[in-house]
Amino acid sequence: MMPVFQFRMVVDTPPTDAQAVALVGLPDTPGVEVAPEEQVGVVWFDRAAPRLATAIVSATHDLERVGLRPIRVEPRDEVTIPEAASRLGRPEEWFRTWLTGTFGEPGAPVPVSMRPAGRERFFSWDDIEVWTRERLDPGVPDGPPVLTAAALVLRLRRVGRGVDGLPELLSLVDIRP
Known part of the structure; x- marks a missing residue:
């Protein structure tokens, strides 16, 4: 049986009614929440996948297919x-x-x-x-490393296009087991 991962993704604008309907029609039937005071939307996922990273990537693609841009991923429990x-x-x-x-x-x-x-x-x-x-306590550790990495990747996607020398900076990412 495939594990189900629970998380939420914050998108840069509140979803329109049509986008919310499209999201609710997805196989995993995510919940959609609008945060008008922050001018963002939150999409809650219960995503079946072999790994959390796979679930986050597929949710990101689903959001982008309906015209939403994810800006942050957070745990949901x-x-x-x-x-x-x-x-x-x-x-x-x-x-x-x-x-x-x-x-x-x-x-x-x-x-x-x-x-x-x-x-x-x-x-x-x-x-x-x-x-x-x-x-x-400001020393409380961050969430699971995969969520931290996903949040950084989403942020890089948002700001990276305007960064002069991005390929050089990316060469600093040397992650070896």
Whole structure:
């Protein structure tokens, strides 16, 4: 059975109605979200592929076929407070007080789903990771290396066309196992 990878891709403009319909008609039926305050769109994928990199490449091509330009890829998964604390190497109760307890602050991530996991609610890992890095600990590591690499490639695609000497700069990419 082929694994299914969950991620979201931010596109440079909100999708039109026709683009959203075309995306929802894809085999993996991605979800589409518009973020008007940021003037971007977000497309959520559950993409079956042998590897995450393959899933990201095929999603990028699908977005481009409907006229959207992906500018960022992000992980998409939901976690409980204990799971988030474990990923961050922090005590659960310390983390809980920052999110929901006495240290709770405006702008802290809120549950994305009212679906409880026992007594726990689910939060977006992306939101927790970014918020923790910005507010509590700038040393929080980046996501999986393949997502970091994909984000860099998408950014290079966006800015690279206007870079004088790009082939020379690309010669610096020497990745050996």
